[in-house]
Structures are given as structure tokens and as C-alpha cells.
Amino acid sequence: MMRIENGTVVGHDAMGPDYRVLTLKLPEVAPLAKPGQFIHLRLAQLHDAVLRRPFSIYRADGNHLSILYKTVGRGTASMQNLRLNDTASVVGPLGNGFPLDLASSVTPVLIAGGYGVAPLYFLARKMTRRGILFIGGAKAADILLADEFRALGWEVQVATDDGSLGVKGLVTLALDAWLQALVPNAQPEFFACGPNGMLKAVGDRAISGNRKAWLSLDRHMGCGVGACLACVQKVRLSGQETLARVCKDGPIFEARDVIWED
Amino acid sequence: MTPTLDITLAGIRMKNPVMVASGTFGYGPEYADLVDLDKLGAIVVKGISLEPWGGNKTPRMVEVSGGLINAIGLQNPGVAGFIGKYMPFLRKHDLAVIVNIWGKTLEEYAEVAARFDGVEGIHALEINISCPNVKAGGSSFGTTLESTAKVVAAVRAKTKLPIIPKLAPNVSDIGAFAKVCEDNGADALSLINSFPAMAIDIETRRPILANISGGLSGPAIHPIAVKLVYEAAKAVKIPLIALGGITSAKDAIEFMIAGASAVAVGTANFTEPLTALNVIDGLRDYLARKNMTRVQELVRSIRI
Numbered sequence: 001m002m003r004i005e006n007g008t009v010v011g012h013d014a015m016g017p018d019y020r021v022l023t024l025k026l027p028e029v030a031p032l033a034k035p036g037q038f039i040h041l042r043l044a045q046l047h048d049a050v051l052r053r054p055f056s057i058y059r060a061d062g063n064h065l066s067i068l069y070k071t072v073g074r075g076t077a078s079m080q081n082l083r084l085n086d087t088a089s090v091v092g093p094l095g096n097g098f099p100l101d102l103a104s105s106v107t108p109v110l111i112a113g114g115y116g117v118a119p120l121y122f123l124a125r126k127m128t129r130r131g132i133l134f135i136g137g138a139k140a141a142d143i144l145l146a147d148e149f150r151a152l153g154w155e156v157q158v159a160t161d162d163g164s165l166g167v168k169g170l171v172t173l174a175l176d177a178w179l180q181a182l183v184p185n186a187q188p189e190f191f192a193c194g195p196n197g198m199l200k201a202v203g204d205r206a207i208s209g210n211r212k213a214w215l216s217l218d219r220h221m222g223c224g225v226g227a228c229l230a231c232v233q234k235v236r237l238s239g240q241e242t243l244a245r246v247c248k249d250g251p252i253f254e255a256r257d258v259i260w261e262d
Numbered sequence: 263m264t265p266t267l268d269i270t271l272a273g274i275r276m277k278n279p280v281m282v283a284s285g286t287f288g289y290g291p292e293y294a295d296l297v298d299l300d301k302l303g304a305i306v307v308k309g310i311s312l313e314p315w316g317g318n319k320t321p322r323m324v325e326v327s328g329g330l331i332n333a334i335g336l337q338n339p340g341v342a343g344f345i346g347k348y349m350p351f352l353r354k355h356d357l358a359v360i361v362n363i364w365g366k367t368l369e370e371y372a373e374v375a376a377r378f379d380g381v382e383g384i385h386a387l388e389i390n391i392s393c394p395n396v397k398a399g400g401s402s403f404g405t406t407l408e409s410t411a412k413v414v415a416a417v418r419a420k421t422k423l424p425i426i427p428k429l430a431p432n433v434s435d436i437g438a439f440a441k442v443c444e445d446n447g448a449d450a451l452s453l454i455n456s457f458p459a460m461a462i463d464i465e466t467r468r469p470i471l472a473n474i475s476g477g478l479s480g481p482a483i484h485p486i487a488v489k490l491v492y493e494a495a496k497a498v499k500i501p502l503i504a505l506g507g508i509t510s511a512k513d514a515i516e517f518m519i520a521g522a523s524a525v526a527v528g529t530a531n532f533t534e535p536l537t538a539l540n541v542i543d544g545l546r547d548y549l550a551r552k553n554m555t556r557v558q559e560l561v562r563s564i565r566i
Contacts, residue, residue: 051532
């Protein structure tokens with residue numbers, strides 16, 4: 001069930017030098033939100049834009065819903081100017097979300113690329129058990145929420161391209177080292193959000209290790225509700241190749257179902 | 263007194279003249295959580311071909327100033343897939359169902375039309391002869407008078423349903439295309455489809471869309487569409503369904519004054535899913551303010 005609702009800005013704060021958290025009061029949308037879902041946002045300041053902007057849900061607490069964003073284009077630049085009590089139109093929650101019903105023997109392993117950590121934090125807060133987070137980014141300032149995960153009782157491992165925090169290199173480097181040291185009967189299950197290259201790398205490890213990986217895909221979206229067919233992804237369902245709509249059938253896909261073409 | 267909005271267009275009864283355009287509203291269920299379908303005059307479902315069709319590679323859509331360019335490439339589940347998957351849902355709703363059809367050959371257009379003839383719950387066929395994104399079929403049929411005439415006549419021969427050719431905007435004389443459709447048995451016309459368009463990433467110097475080019479829709483094309491509707495209205499007597507960049511009741515009213523009997527909301531469904539409902543309310547308010555009792559009074563009411 002999705003809703004359309006005008007949200008009032010109740011919080012808009014910096015998270016480090018490059019990121020911000022926007023919190024909207026959304027009494028209809030927020031209580032419906034599940035980890036891995038997203039909202040489609042429309043700003044009055046950006047009234048000439050014909051497409052809404054999709055954002056992963058970072059938090060949903062009661063009537064409040066937050067997104068974590070980085071200014072990357074025209075939409076997010078305009079979003080920076082939102083003040084308390086401004087309003088924004090929201091369609092959501094959209095998409096399928098991460099599975100939450102894990103077998104009791106499974107250890108959740110979250111893998112984040114940069115601010116792809118946002119929906120994973122929401123997921124961690126909704127999970128009854130603790131696991132491990134691997135987070136990678138270009139530099140220390142791109143490593144977000146590590147302390148918040150630790151406060152929830154999660155182990156956190158960090159990788160940065162420039163080595164300014166954690167190990168130097170890709171996040172999969174840290175993941176590989178951890179997987180090497182696993183006890184034989186361990187049952188890790190992966191949950192990942194980040195760039196396509198990272199998702200594919202995580203998916204490859206899951207498949208070769210005979211484990212599951214839930215990947216949050218990002219494709220250029222139009223409508224956000226499954227009508228326009230702009231954001232399709234080639235997938236394999238029941239042995240059959242087909243086109244899934246990332247906005248509606250996803251954005252979460254199991255690694256085995258995804259057919260990467262890029 | 264509240265003005266009445268109900269119309270009968272080419273034999274299709276609708277509670278109001280506001281429709282949602284093909285390709286922008288899926289097959290109905292996609293927006294049903296947000297929009298009460300029973301309040302709409304009609305839905306024109308996304309284009310259907312004989313067999314399932316995968317469409318183009320991604321990226322398929324890019325936002326530009328005043329609109330968007332799409333090159334979805336007519337992805338659809340085929341006639342049987344559509345009827346099986348979506349008609350049970352649509353039959354439960356109180357709105358006219360217009361099926362947009364297309365083919366790669368003349369024979370395919372005719373065959374698709376034949377398959378839909380007599381299917382319960384379908385009120386009309388919109389013939390897509392103007393999609394800019396599929397090389398075989400699509401606009402290659404709609405940009406010459408001869409092939410336009412052939413497609414319309416071929417579909418006419420295979421169905422008793424009202425048929426509504428959807429015209430391409432990129433022709434030199436829209437009136438001539440409207441007339442050739444009317445002469446070959448069209449019951450109404452939809453105009454216009456998106457404009458051939460292109461966007462380039464200046465950093466990589468590559469086209470943004472995988473298909474290289476696509477069709478421009480959205481507010482940018484509205485004034486151009488108003489002119490084309492005005493020209494087509496002078497050329498034919500059959501009713502016109504106008505579309506192109508409607509975002510408000512004002513845009514819809516302009517179309518009706520220029521000559522349209524009904525309107526379709528397209529790209530604005532993505533921006534603001536409640537646009538069609540807002541257009542219905544705004545249209546009613548306008549008629550009341552102008553002391554008109556029936557929406558038909560507005561049609562072709564332009565003062566020159």
C-alpha cells in the first residue's frame with residue numbers, strides 16, 4: 001500500500017561535511033515504511049521538474065520519516081534549501097523492501113557503499129539479531145553511521161579508497177578476509193546497497209559460496225510505481241529471463257535472479 | 263447548477279472527458295492506491311502488440327527542461343498476456359477502457375485488432391502509428407499519408423470497436439493526416455504523440471538514452487499540441503482527444519476550446535499522480551464560472 005502525502009519538514013541536519021538528513025512528518029506514509037523501500041519526493045522549489053526524486057528510507061519512527069542524501073544534482077541542490085515547516089510531496093513507501101524473516105541460524109552481513117548505508121541502518125534497527133556491517137567509501141568522511149551501528153551492538157568493518165579510515169581498498173577486500181576466517185558451519189546472508197559494481201561483487205561471492213545476497217538496485221526511475229517501465233532490470237525468475245521493474249518488483253533482488261549486463 | 267461533464271465520444275460513454283494517456287498509467291493497477299480509477303473518464307492502457315515485446319535497452323528515460331524524453335520501446339505483455347493479467351481488474355472499474363495497439367507490420371495491426379474485437383470490457387482501440395521509439399512500426403506508419411490510410415483501413419476491417427488513430431506531431435500538415443484517418447473509418451483521433459528528441463551527455467559525448475533518441479513529452483510540448491489540435495479540428499468532423507503536456511485544468515480547457523472533445527493526461531501522472539482528478543475538478547469549476555451547463559459547450563468554442 002502506498003500513499004501520497006504532503007510532508008512537513010521537522011528536521012534537516014548535516015551529517016559530516018557532505019551529507020544531510022531530511023526528516024519529514026508523514027503520518028500516513030511513515031508507519032507503512034519497511035527497510036529497503038523508498039519514497040518519491042517532489043519539491044515545490046523544483047516545480048519545473050517533471051520527475052520525482054527517489055530516496056531510500058533511512059529511518060521511520062512513528063510519524064516521522066528520514067532520508068539521508070548527498071548533493072549530487074539539481075534536485076538535491078534544491079533540497080538543501082528546505083527549512084523547518086516547509087513541505088514536500090511524497091509518494092510512498094515504494095518497492096518491495098528487504099526480507100526480515102531470517103532463519104535463526106543466519107548471521108546478517110550488511111555491505112554498504114557510501115551512503116548506501118542508509119537503508120541498511122533502517123534494516124539493522126528492525127532486525128532482532130545483530131550481525132556485521134562492512135562499509136566502504138572514497139574517504140573517511142564518506143563512512144557514515146559506523147558509531148550508530150556499534151551502538152546497536154553490530155560489528156563494523158571499514159574500507160576506504162584512500163586508506164584514511166579502516167583498510168585501504170574496496171569494501172569487498174574486508175569482506176573477503178572475514179569470509180576466509182569464517183567457521184565452517186556459519187551461515188552469513190548478505191544485504192547490500194551501493195554502486196552496481198559493488199553489488200555485483202557481493203552477489204558473485206554469495207553465489208560462489210552458496211549463500212543468499214539481497215541487493216538493493218539503483219536504476220534511473222520515471223514514475224516509481226511500475227507504470228512507465230523506465231527502470232527495468234533483466235532478471236531470471238523460475239528459470240525464465242524477464243524484465244523486472246526496479247521500482248515496483250525491486251529495488252531488492254536476490255543475487256541469483258539478477259542478470260548483469262553492465 | 264453544477265455543470266455536467268459526461269460525454270459520448272465516438273459511441274464511448276464517459277462520465278467526464280478526462281483520460282489518462284497510454285504509457286503513463288500502466289494498465290490500471292499501478293496507480294490504483296493513489297488515484298480512484300472510478301473518477302476517471304477513461305484509461306488508455308500502454309501499447310499492446312500481438313506477442314510480448316521487451317522494448318529498448320536502458321537508460322530509457324531522461325528528464326529535460328520542461329519535460330522528459332522516453333524511449334521505452336513499447337515493452338508489453340502481448341494481447342493474451344494483457345487480457346489475462348489486466349482485464350479482470352479493469353472490468354471491475356467504472357471507466358472506459360481504451361486499448362492502445364501497435365504492430366511491426368500492417369498484418370500485425372490487423373491481427374491485434376481482430377483479437378480485441380468482442381473482448382468484454384474494452385470500449386475502443388487507439389492505434390499507435392506514431393511511436394518515435396520503434397523502427398519497424400510506430401512512426402514509420404504515421405508519417406506518410408499512404409501508410410496511415412492503410413493501417414487505419416486494415417484495423418477498421420477487423421473490428422467493430424471504435425478506432426482512434428494516435429497521430430504523430432512531426433508531420434508537415436496535421437490536417438491532411440487527420441482527414442485521411444477520417445476517410446478510412448476512424449471514429450475519433452488522439453493527438454499528439456511525443457516529439458522525436460534527443461539529449462547528449464556533454465562529458466562523455468554519448469547520447470543519454472540507449473536508443474540514442476526518444477520522444478519528448480511534458481509541459482514543453484503543450485503549446486505546440488494546442489496548435490496541432492486547432493489545425494486538425496478544422497480538417498475533420500470526428501471528435502478529437504487532445505494530449506501533450508497537460509498539467510492543469512487550464513491546459514485541458516485550452517485543448518477543448520481549440521477543438522478537443524476529450525483530453526488525456528500523460529507525463530504529469532509521473533509528476534503528480536492526482537493531476538487527472540485535479541483537471542476534472544478544475545474543468546467543472548471553470549464551466550460553472552463561465553455559466554456553461556454542459557462540457558460540450560466548450561468544445562471548438564475558440565473565438566478568432
